[in-house]
Amino acid sequence: MDTDKDIVVKAKNISKKFCRRVKHVMLYGSQDVIKDFFGVKSKTSLLRNGEFWAVRDLSFELRKGETLGIIGLNGSGKSTTLKMVNGIFMPDNGCIEVRGRVGALIEVGAGFHPILTGRENIYINGSILGMTKKELDKKFDEIVDFAELRDFIDTPVKFYSSGMFIRLGFAVAVFCEPEILLIDEILSVGDISFQNKAFKRLYEIKEKANGIIYVGHNMIHIRNMCDKILVLDKGNTLFFGDTTDGIKFFHDFVGKTKSVVISDNEDTGKNFKRRYFSNYSNSEIKILDFGLMNEKFEVQNLFGEHETIIQFCELELKLDIEELQFTFGVSDEADRFDCLRAISDDDSILNLKNLKKGKYRILLKYSDPHLTSNIYYSTLSVRNPVTGETYERIISANTFSVIGGYRIRGVVATERNWDFIKLE
Amino acid sequence: MIKKDRQEKDTGIINFYEPNKDLKKGFFGMWNVMFREVGASAGLGWRLFLRDFSAKYRQSSLGYLWTLIIPIITVLTFIFLNKSQVLNIGEIDIPYPLFALFGITIWGIIQETVVGVSLVLDASVGLVRKINFPKLSLVYSPVLIALVNFFIKIVIVIILCIYFGTVPSIYALYFPILLIPIFLLSIGIGFYFSIVGAIFKDVANYLIVIFQILMLVTPVLYSAPQKGFFLTINRYNPFFYLIYTIRDVTFIGEFNYRLGFLISVIVCIVIFLTGWRFYHLATSRIAEKI
Numbered sequence: 001m002d003t004d005k006d007i008v009v010k011a012k013n014i015s016k017k018f019c020r021r022v023k024h025v026m027l028y029g030s031q032d033v034i035k036d037f038f039g040v041k042s043k044t045s046l047l048r049n050g051e052f053w054a055v056r057d058l059s060f061e062l063r064k065g066e067t068l069g070i071i072g073l074n075g076s077g078k079s080t081t082l083k084m085v086n087g088i089f090m091p092d093n094g095c096i097e098v099r100g101r102v103g104a105l106i107e108v109g110a111g112f113h114p115i116l117t118g119r120e121n122i123y124i125n126g127s128i129l130g131m132t133k134k135e136l137d138k139k140f141d142e143i144v145d146f147a148e149l150r151d152f153i154d155t156p157v158k159f160y161s162s163g164m165f166i167r168l169g170f171a172v173a174v175f176c177e178p179e180i181l182l183i184d185e186i187l188s189v190g191d192i193s194f195q196n197k198a199f200k201r202l203y204e205i206k207e208k209a210n211g212i213i214y215v216g217h218n219m220i221h222i223r224n225m226c227d228k229i230l231v232l233d234k235g236n237t238l239f240f241g242d243t244t245d246g247i248k249f250f251h252d253f254v255g256k257t258k259s260v261v262i263s264d265n266e267d268t269g270k271n272f273k274r275r276y277f278s279n280y281s282n283s284e285i286k287i288l289d290f291g292l293m294n295e296k297f298e299v300q301n302l303f304g305e306h307e308t309i310i311q312f313c314e315l316e317l318k319l320d321i322e323e324l325q326f327t328f329g330v331s332d333e334a335d336r337f338d339c340l341r342a343i344s345d346d347d348s349i350l351n352l353k354n355l356k357k358g359k360y361r362i363l364l365k366y367s368d369p370h371l372t373s374n375i376y377y378s379t380l381s382v383r384n385p386v387t388g389e390t391y392e393r394i395i396s397a398n399t400f401s402v403i404g405g406y407r408i409r410g411v412v413a414t415e416r417n418w419d420f421i422k423l424e
Numbered sequence: 425m426i427k428k429d430r431q432e433k434d435t436g437i438i439n440f441y442e443p444n445k446d447l448k449k450g451f452f453g454m455w456n457v458m459f460r461e462v463g464a465s466a467g468l469g470w471r472l473f474l475r476d477f478s479a480k481y482r483q484s485s486l487g488y489l490w491t492l493i494i495p496i497i498t499v500l501t502f503i504f505l506n507k508s509q510v511l512n513i514g515e516i517d518i519p520y521p522l523f524a525l526f527g528i529t530i531w532g533i534i535q536e537t538v539v540g541v542s543l544v545l546d547a548s549v550g551l552v553r554k555i556n557f558p559k560l561s562l563v564y565s566p567v568l569i570a571l572v573n574f575f576i577k578i579v580i581v582i583i584l585c586i587y588f589g590t591v592p593s594i595y596a597l598y599f600p601i602l603l604i605p606i607f608l609l610s611i612g613i614g615f616y617f618s619i620v621g622a623i624f625k626d627v628a629n630y631l632i633v634i635f636q637i638l639m640l641v642t643p644v645l646y647s648a649p650q651k652g653f654f655l656t657i658n659r660y661n662p663f664f665y666l667i668y669t670i671r672d673v674t675f676i677g678e679f680n681y682r683l684g685f686l687i688s689v690i691v692c693i694v695i696f697l698t699g700w701r702f703y704h705l706a707t708s709r710i711a712e713k714i
Contacts, residue, residue, distance in 0.1 A: 018712060029623045029713035033706040036447065037698075044443040087439055087556040088711050095442035101435050107554040111472075115479045127471040128557055179435060 005099075008180055008211040009062035009085055013094035016055040016080050016235075017047060024050035044092035054080045055235040057094070062180075062228075067212040069226030069243060071219075071250055076232040078215040082106070082182050085213060100210050103129060103178025105186050109169030114158035118149055118168055121157050125172045139175045146197065147171035166190055174201045179210040185217065219247055219333060219375045219399065247375075251301060251401055284321070285391040288314040288359070290380055292400055301400040305373065305413055311364045313380055315392075317357050323386050324352045328364045329379040330371070332411070333399050339371060339411055345385070371402045372413045446705055458704050461560050468557060469564025476565045477572065491573045492580060495532065499524040502645050516647050518675050519588045522581065526674075527644040529577040530667050533570055533603070534610045535635050540566025541614025542631060545622045545707070549714050552707075559707035567611060593677030602670040609662065609692035615699030619706040622714040642667065662688035 019025045028048060035042050047053070055077040062068050070078045083089045084096055086104050111128040112121045122143055126136045144153050147167040157165065167190060183202075190198065199221075206212060206225070216222055222229065222243065229246035231239035231253070239249045293310040294300045303309055311328045330340040342364055344350055350362075377399045383390040446454055481487040502524050516523050544562045545552070552559065585592065621627035639645075641654065642663045649655045658664040665681055665688040672678050679685075 016712075025713050026623050029710055032709050032713075033619055033623075033702070036705040036709060037702050039447055039451070041444040041447050083711075084441065087441055088553065090441055090443060090445060090708060092443055095440065098439045098441070099437070101437050102439070102556065104555060107550070110551055110555050111475070113475050113479045115482050116475065120475070120478065124471055124475045127468045128551065128555060130557070132467060133471075179437075 006064050007061050007097075008064055008099045009060075009068075009213065010097045011058060011060050011081075011085070011094070012096070014055065014058050014081075014084060014091040014096055015045070015053055015093035016077075016084060016089055017044075017051045017092050018054050019050050020052060021050055024048075053235050055084070055232075058230075058232075058235075058237055059094075060230055060237075060240055062211045062213065064210050066228060067206060067214060067226045069222040069229040069246075070213065070215045070232060071217070071222060071229060071246070072232035072238075073254070075234065077235040078232055079184055080235075081232070082184050082213060082215055085180075086182055098180065100179030101130065102180045102182060103173075103176045104182040104184070105170075105173045106182065106184040107169075108166050108173065108186060112157055112165075112169065115156055117156055118144075118153040118160070121168070122153075122172055125169065126176065129173060129176045130178070131176050143171045143175050146174070146201070163190060163194075167194060170194075170198060174198065174205065177205070177208060181205060181209045181212045183212065183214045183216070185215055223247060248302065248401070248403075251399065284318050285382060286316045286318065287380075287382075287392055287394065288316055290314075290378070290394055292378060293363075303371075303400065303402045305402060306368045306370070307402075309366045309369050309371075311366075311378060311380075312361060313382075314359065314361045315382065316359045317355055319357050321355050321384060322353065323384060324355060324391075325383050325385045326352075326362055326364075327379075327381045327383075330369075330376050331379060333375040333377055337411070339376065340366065340369060370413050372411060373401070373403050375399045375401050446708060454701070454704070458560075458700065461558050461704070465558035465561035466564070469561035470568075472561060473565040473568040477569060480569070488576065491576045495525065495528045495577060496580075498528055498645075518590050519584075522584045522588055522590055523671075524645050525577070525584060526581055526671060527667065529574060529581060530606065530670060531639060531642075531644045532577060533574050533606055534663065535639075536570035536573060537567055537607065537610035538614045538617065539628075539631055539635070540570060541611055542617035542621050543628060545618040546625070546627075546714070549622070552711055552714065560704070563611065563614070563703075566614070567607070570610075590675065592674050595677045595679075596674045599670065599674050602666075602673060605689045605692040606666050606670070608696040609666070612692070612696035612699035615696075615703040619703060619710070622710060638663065659684075662691045666692075 019028060028051075032042060058077075058081060060068065070081060072078050080089065082104075084091050085098060086102055086106075087098070109121075109125060111124045113124065116124070122140065123133070123136055127133075131139075144150055147164075147170070149164060149168055152160065152164065157168070160168070170186070170190070173186075202225075212225075214222070214225060226243045228241065229239070229243045230237065231246055231250050233253070238253060239246050290313045291299055291311075292301060292303075293312055294303070295308045295310070297310070309330075311330075313326070313328075324344075326344040328340075328342050329338055331338050344352060344362070380392070380394045381390060382392040442448075446457075449457060481490065484490070486493070499521060503521055506520060541563055544566055545559070548562055551557070584590075617627055617631065641657055642661055643649065643654075643658065644667060648664075648668055649658065665684040668681065669679065669685045672680060
């Protein structure tokens with residue numbers, strides 16, 4: 001039975017506004033502090049000139065023992081929401097009730113002074129995060145061991161490498177035992193072994209904490225850790241509910257509405273939607289579109305197990321090129337592991353030599369790719385094998401999902417048969 | 425999700441955030457919160473003081489000697505100017521070096537506290553935007569550092585007293601009490617400037633100019649002016665009454681300008697309390713504006 005005491009964080013129609021320009025920041029900042037001083041209550045629910053809503057009418061509840069994930073694109077208001085729960089920003093509308101001591105894994109190494117040693121900085125950072133000297137004395141050795149800095153704890157922090165710095169800051173933060181823990185995209189710091197340690201520690205904290213709110217981009221972490229999920233876009237709530245449904249919703253939403261047009265050429269096939277994020281570009285070739293389709297050549301980003309996946313690319317050659325080579329890949333989103341990879345030369349089927357200037361489309365079809373249910377992203381590189389020049393290298397920022405009937409482990413999905421016999 | 429047996433923790437802390445939250449508590453309710461914050465922020469305040477104090481002179485060659493060098497040079501400059509009749513410092517009853525050093529010591533409290541508190545919020549912007557901690561704890565460090573510098577200089581004053589054979593009056597025992605309004609005034613002014621300085625970044629420049637002028641106008645390094653323009657200004661200058669009284673009471677045992685001093689003490693208390701209220705209210709509002 002749910003009683004009110006079970007709810008550790010309750011946000012009711014909260015909104016937050018910010019200023020765009022510095023002159024408004026200074027003007028409204030001065031007005032607000034002067035009004036407050038004279039006891040004049042501000043009408044915060046109205047937007048003044050130059051202000052905009054970063055978060056609008058948001059409501060959610062966190063119950064004891066739950067972990068809530070908040071996801072959304074950049075600028076959707078996730079960190080702002082977290083700061084309101086943390087008590088850093090006051091909501092301009094609505095109210096938030098928070099039961100319990102709040103700790104935040106947000107800023108690694110807050111308050112660190114570079115000239116002081118690691119030892120001294122542990123005490124400083126710990127105090128800022130709310131730990132008493134007694135607590136810090138008790139946990140000091142654990143913190144140092146977690147950070148793996150026993151040999152350097154008395155060296156000034158300015159001499160630490162960035163990895164050491166992050167490990168120290170993170171170690172202090174994870175040993176603070178708040179009742180409600182707020183995490184803001186911090187879990188991707190450090191190398192793999194440190195991340196594993198951090199996660200293990202986080203699960204230990206999850207056992208003890210009354211509630212966790214986790215803001216992140218990594219869907220694997222979200223799916224593993226969160227019981228409920230909140231999807232935001234431009235400050236508005238799009239979805240609040242079950243994690244798996246929420247992630248699916250989010251992928252759909254991103255696929256449908258976040259298409260970025262990178263070419264001004266409107267003339268592409270009517271079956272294709274434009275969806276593309278690049279990180280390398282050359283002016284001889286222009287990528288017009290890059291994505292995934294199903295067997296019916298419909299653009300899709302959610303596939304069933306064993307469903308055919310087609311990777312496609314449309315491009316325009318600005319001049320004649322003697323030969324092209326395409327490398328398509330599919331990688332696991334969390335581990336960046338190459339699950340599928342194919343180079344157009346391998347199968348010697350296509351004729352990619354002596355291409356004239358113009359527009360082209362290339363398709364790569366995987367019939368029953370045997371991918372496990374997981375979240376992936378696609379990659380493409382286009383190069384000239386004669387000159388060795390790379391024209392394009394794209395990592396699609398859009399992930400796609402393969403969903404299965406039940407949880408499948410590993411990278412490859414295949415039929416399984418079990419047997420258990422007693423030996424004589 | 426399998427719900428295991430959880431180690432139930434309950435500190436009973438409940439926070440409620442809404443617009444105008446502080447004002448809704450009412451005038452007296454807010455003072456209650458502010459006074460409780462003094463205790464809540466003391467631990468962190470001390471820790472921040474240790475941080476700033478340790479870091480200040482680490483890796484420097486002269487370390488804490490710097491606290492002495494600047495005032496000593498200022499005093500020597502005035503001694504020289506006085507001896508060469510360039511400046512006329514007026515009638516004083518104690519040896520001038522002692523007079524000057526004492527004046528600089530008291531002025532040092534004021535200047536270091538005001539400037540220190542004024543700049544501390546701006547210096548901690550990163551922390552303020554990311555972590556929720558009692559902002560009052562930021563103020564402990566500059567005040568305690570000013571206090572440490574003060575003690576170092578007082579030791580030199582005592583040495584000079586012994587050297588010149590100047591015996592302070594019996595009323596010198598009131599000296600610590602007379603320091604209190606000076607500290608309160610300085611912290612209060614610092615509170616106001618710290619909020620201004622977080623919003624307008626050129627406050628540090630204003631402070632430099634103001635203090636230069638103020639130190640020359642107030643009889644810190646020279647005796648109280650008896651007539652003219654300076655007398656008129658100092659009639660309404662609380663710093664004048666505070667410094668003059670503490671110097672006179674400590675060395676001569678006289679308490680002149682009683683009314684002026686009393687009014688100055690009231691001004692100190694008012695500025696401290698209003699400044700504190702201003703700081704408390706503003707720090708919860710401006711995290712997004714600094």
